[in-house]
Amino acid sequence: MNRTILATCAVLSLGSAVLWEATNGLRAFTTETARRLEVLDSPKHIPDVELVDRTGRSIRLSDYVGEAVIVEFIYTRCPTICSSLGDSFNRMQRNIKPRGYKARLLSISFDPAHDTEDQLSEYARLHDADAAIWNLARPRLALELKSVLDAYGVVVLPDGAGGFIHNAALHVVGPNGSLTGIYDLDDDHAVLQALARASR
Amino acid sequence: MSEGRSLREPLLLLAIVSIALMRKVFEQNLVSHMLLELPLLSVCGSVLARRFVHVFDRLGQTVDAGGATGVALALLIFAFWMLPRSIDQSLSSPLLELGKFVTLPIAGAVLTLSWYRIPRVAIGILKCNLVSMLLVMSWIYTVSPSRLCNSYLRGDQDLLGEIVGILGIALGVVFGTSVFIGSTGAELPPKISSKREWDTANDNP
Amino acid sequence: MAEAHVTRAPTASPCPAEAAVKITMILTFVVLLLMMAFGLLMRLNQAAVVQLDPTMFYRLMTAHGIGMVGIAGMSGAAIMWYFVSRHASLTGWVFWALLSSFLVGVVAILASIFIGGFAGAWTFLFPLPAMSGGVWDTGAAALYLVGVIVIGVGFLIYLVEIGRALIQRYGSLSNALGWPLLFTGHQDDAPPPTVVATAVIIVFNGIGTVVGAAALTISLINLYLPSFTLDALLAKNMIYFFGHVFINASIYMAVVAVYEIIPEYTGRPWKASRPFIAAWNAVMLLVMAVYPHHLFQDGVMPAWAMVMGQIVSYANGVPLLVVTTFSLLNYLYRSGIRWDLASALLVTGVFGWSVGSVPAIIDGMISVNNVMHNTQWVPGHFHLYLLLGEVAITLGFAAWLARGEAGELLSGWKSRGLIIYAIGGFGFATVFLVSGAMSVPRRWAAHLPEWQFQDQLGSIFAVATILGVGIIVIPMIKRLAMTMRA
Numbered sequence A: 001m002n003r004t005i006l007a008t009c010a011v012l013s014l015g016s017a018v019l020w021e022a023t024n025g026l027r028a029f030t031t032e033t034a035r036r037l038e039v040l041d042s043p044k045h046i047p048d049v050e051l052v053d054r055t056g057r058s059i060r061l062s063d064y065v066g067e068a069v070i071v072e073f074i075y076t077r078c079p080t081i082c083s084s085l086g087d088s089f090n091r092m093q094r095n096i097k098p099r100g101y102k103a104r105l106l107s108i109s110f111d112p113a114h115d116t117e118d119q120l121s122e123y124a125r126l127h128d129a130d131a132a133i134w135n136l137a138r139p140r141l142a143l144e145l146k147s148v149l150d151a152y153g154v155v156v157l158p159d160g161a162g163g164f165i166h167n168a169a170l171h172v173v174g175p176n177g178s179l180t181g182i183y184d185l186d187d188d189h190a191v192l193q194a195l196a197r198a199s200r
Numbered sequence B: 001m002s003e004g005r006s007l008r009e010p011l012l013l014l015a016i017v018s019i020a021l022m023r024k025v026f027e028q029n030l031v032s033h034m035l036l037e038l039p040l041l042s043v044c045g046s047v048l049a050r051r052f053v054h055v056f057d058r059l060g061q062t063v064d065a066g067g068a069t070g071v072a073l074a075l076l077i078f079a080f081w082m083l084p085r086s087i088d089q090s091l092s093s094p095l096l097e098l099g100k101f102v103t104l105p106i107a108g109a110v111l112t113l114s115w116y117r118i119p120r121v122a123i124g125i126l127k128c129n130l131v132s133m134l135l136v137m138s139w140i141y142t143v144s145p146s147r148l149c150n151s152y153l154r155g156d157q158d159l160l161g162e163i164v165g166i167l168g169i170a171l172g173v174v175f176g177t178s179v180f181i182g183s184t185g186a187e188l189p190p191k192i193s194s195k196r197e198w199d200t201a202n203d204n205p
Numbered sequence C: 001m002a003e004a005h006v007t008r009a010p011t012a013s014p015c016p017a018e019a020a021v022k023i024t025m026i027l028t029f030v031v032l033l034l035m036m037a038f039g040l041l042m043r044l045n046q047a048a049v050v051q052l053d054p055t056m057f058y059r060l061m062t063a064h065g066i067g068m069v070g071i072a073g074m075s076g077a078a079i080m081w082y083f084v085s086r087h088a089s090l091t092g093w094v095f096w097a098l099l100s101s102f103l104v105g106v107v108a109i110l111a112s113i114f115i116g117g118f119a120g121a122w123t124f125l126f127p128l129p130a131m132s133g134g135v136w137d138t139g140a141a142a143l144y145l146v147g148v149i150v151i152g153v154g155f156l157i158y159l160v161e162i163g164r165a166l167i168q169r170y171g172s173l174s175n176a177l178g179w180p181l182l183f184t185g186h187q188d189d190a191p192p193p194t195v196v197a198t199a200v201i202i203v204f205n206g207i208g209t210v211v212g213a214a215a216l217t218i219s220l221i222n223l224y225l226p227s228f229t230l231d232a233l234l235a236k237n238m239i240y241f242f243g244h245v246f247i248n249a250s251i252y253m254a255v256v257a258v259y260e261i262i263p264e265y266t267g268r269p270w271k272a273s274r275p276f277i278a279a280w281n282a283v284m285l286l287v288m289a290v291y292p293h294h295l296f297q298d299g300v301m302p303a304w305a306m307v308m309g310q311i312v313s314y315a316n317g318v319p320l321l322v323v324t325t326f327s328l329l330n331y332l333y334r335s336g337i338r339w340d341l342a343s344a345l346l347v348t349g350v351f352g353w354s355v356g357s358v359p360a361i362i363d364g365m366i367s368v369n370n371v372m373h374n375t376q377w378v379p380g381h382f383h384l385y386l387l388l389g390e391v392a393i394t395l396g397f398a399a400w401l402a403r404g405e406a407g408e409l410l411s412g413w414k415s416r417g418l419i420i421y422a423i424g425g426f427g428f429a430t431v432f433l434v435s436g437a438m439s440v441p442r443r444w445a446a447h448l449p450e451w452q453f454q455d456q457l458g459s460i461f462a463v464a465t466i467l468g469v470g471i472i473v474i475p476m477i478k479r480l481a482m483t484m485r486a
C-alpha cells in the first residue's frame, strides 16, 4: 500500500511535470499559441536569407538597419486569409507614417514558383501598398523557403484544391533581426504597441 | 495451439513496427492519426501485455494496489497525446515521433496489467470520464475558431470533432444500457477477482 | 415472514462510514443555520432594514443558493447511503471521499465568493461567469467553477458506487428498478422501496451530474479562451437540466428516510407495490424532462419543448407524491404511532413537500409562467418544498439517528421548536408567494417602498424559522457527537 502510494505519487509528479513543460505551464495547448509564447519569452534569431523583391532586386532582412519589420506570409492566389493579411498591412502602413514608427512591412510569398514579380506587384496594387514602407518578396530557392518558414514556425499545407492552408499571423522582427512577437492579423493594438516599443 | 501462442508476441511487435513504417499513411490526415494510429498502438500494447499479467502480478500488488499507479500512468500518457501540440510536434520532431511509438503501447500495456486490480467503482468512474471527455473534446474540435493543429486542415478537425462526438454518445449509450441488462437472477455471475480465476476463465472458455 | 424482509433486508449490516454520515448531519446543521442567516440578511436588505452594498447582496445570494443546494444534496446523499447499506454492501471510503470533496469544494467556493468577489449566482449561467463587468476577475470565477466540479466528481463517485452495489446485489439496474414486477406483476420480484427509489435517483442524478460537469468544464474553458463558445441557449438548457435534476434528487434521496423509518413506528412495513414502482419509474423519466419550465420565457425555445415542459410539469412529481402521501396516511391510520421529534418531522416533511409542489404546478402553466417566472413566486415555491420538505425530512432523519434508547415523546422545547419552525417556514415561503403574485421580481437587491412591508413580514418569519431550527438542532449536535464517541 505504502509503495503504491509512493509509486503513484512519483508517476503523478513526473507526469504533471511533463505536461506542464509540454504546455508551457498550462499556457499553450496548440503549436500556434506555443510559438507565439516562445518568441515573447525569448526572441528568436531569424536566418538572414536572400530574397527577391517585386522589382527583381535582391534584399535581406539585414538591409533594414535600425528598423522593425512586420513580416507576413502569403501566396497571391489565396482567395481568403491572405487578402485579410493584405488588409491588415494596409491598416498598418496608414498607422506607421503618422506615428513616426521606425518600421517597415514585408510580405513574403511561400509560393515562389507561381508568385513572380508581376504577381507580387499585382497583389501590391490591389492592397494599395506604399512602396516606401511595404515591400513584397519571395525566396530564391526551395531550400531557403523551408529554412525561412521553419524559422518563423509557419506551416504550409496543400489544401487539395490547388491552394494552400497556412497559419496566418503578423510577425514582428526587431531592429536587431530577431523575432520578438507574433500576433493575430486583426490585433492591430498589440502590433502597434510592439512597434512603439521597438521604435523607442 | 501452443505455436499460435508463442507467435502472438512477435506478431504484435511486428504490428507496432509496421504501424511505425506505415506512419505516413496514418498521419496523412488528422482523423486517421488520432483515431486509428494512436488507439491501434495502445491496443497492440494491451494485447501484448495480456500474457504477462501473472508475471507482473506480484510486483503489481506492491506498487500498484488498486491499479492506482497504472491508471495514473496511462491517463497521463493519453493526456499528453490528446494535446494538439503533441500531435503537431510528432510530425516535425523524430524524437517525439519515436516517443509516441513507445509510450502509447506502454500505456495500453500498463492499463491491461492494472485492470484486474482496479476497484469496480473506479472502472465506473473511468467510463463516465471517458464519455464526458470525448464529448468535451468533440466540442473543442468543432467550435475552435482556429485550426488546433498547424499540420492539418480545418475540415479534418471538424470531421474529427464530429466522429468523436458520435463515439462519445455511442459509448454512453452502451455503458448506460449495460447497467440495465444484467443476469435476471438476483446475483451477479461470480466476480473475477484474482488473476488465477482470470487465467482459468480465459483458458477454458 | 416475507413482509418483514421488505424493509429490512436479510443482509442488514452496520452502515459503512456511519461516522461520516453523522459528521455530514452536523455539518448540515451548521451550514443550514449559516445560510439561513445569509438569507435573513438578504431579506432584511430588501426590507430596507439593513443596508448592504449591492455587490454584497449578490455575493450572499450566490453563497446562499449554492450553499443550500449543496448541503441539501449532501444531506440527501448521507440519508440514502445510510439506508441503501441495509440492502446492498457499500464500500466505506466512497462516502468519505464524497465528504472530503464536498469540504474541499466548499472552501474553494467560499473563497471565490468572499475573497474573489464572485457573485454570478449559484447557477453560473453561461457566459455570465466570464462577464463580471469588473466585479470579479477570471480567477474568482474559475475557482468557483472548479469548486463545483470537485463536488460534482465526489457525487459521481458516490452514485457509481451505489449503482455498483445495487447491480451486485440485484443483478441489474432493471431488477433494482422493479421492472420485473412492473411488467409481470409477480409480487415476489419486488425489491424494497428504498432500492427502487435509489435506483431511480442514481439514474437521473448520474445523467444530470455528467451534463452538469460538461457545462462546467465548457464554462471553465470559455473563461480562459473566450473564443471557444457554446450556444448560450444550449448551455442554459444544460445548466438548468443539471440544476433542476440535482435539487430534485436531494429531496427524493431524503424521502428514502420516510420509507425506512416510519415502519419502525407503525410496525407496518412499507411495501413496494406496483403503483409505487410505476410512480418512481415515471419520476425517472419525467424529472429529466421537466426543466424546460425554467425556459418558458425564452421565446426562442422550440414549441414542442414548451408543450412537453407544460405537460410534464403537471405530471412530474404528482404520481409519486400521491403514492407516497397516500401510503403514508394509510400506514399512519390507526397505527397508534408514537409521536416523537423524528416521526413528527418526517411526517411534516412529506406534507411540506406535497404543499410545496402545488405552486410549481401552477408555475408550470405557460400563461402564468410568463408573468411569474422572474417573480418571487419561484423562490416561494422552492422554499416551501425545500424548507418544509427536504429540511424537515433531513432533520427528522437526524433526530432518529440521534435518538436515545427510549425515544422521548414530543413535548417541551422540542415541540415548541417544531411549531416555531413550521409556522416560520410556512409563513416565510407564503410571503414570497404573495409577493410573487403581486409581481415583485426575484433577485433584486433593493425593493420599492411599496414592497417593503412584505419584506419585513418575511424577515420576521425568517427569524422564527432560524429560531425553530436552532432549538431543534442544537441539542442534536451534542447527541450525535456523543453517539460517535461511543
Ligand code: HEM
Pocket: C035, C036, C038, C039, C040, C042, C043, C061, C062, C064, C065, C066, C068, C069, C072, C121, C122, C123, C376, C379, C383, C386, C387, C390, C391, C441, C442, C443, C444, C462, C463, C465, C466
Ligand atoms: C430561513 C431560511 C431562509 C431564508 C431567510 C432564505 C432567504 C432567501 C432569499 C431572501 C432569497 C432571494 C430571493 C430573491 O430572489 O429575491 C433566497 C434565494 C434562494 N434560496 Fe433561500 N432562504 C432560506 C432557506 C432556504 C433553504 C432551506 C434552501 C434550500 C434548501 C434555500 C435555497 C435558496 C435558493 C436555491 C435560492 C435562489 C438563489 C438565486 O436566485 O440564485 N433557501 N433565499
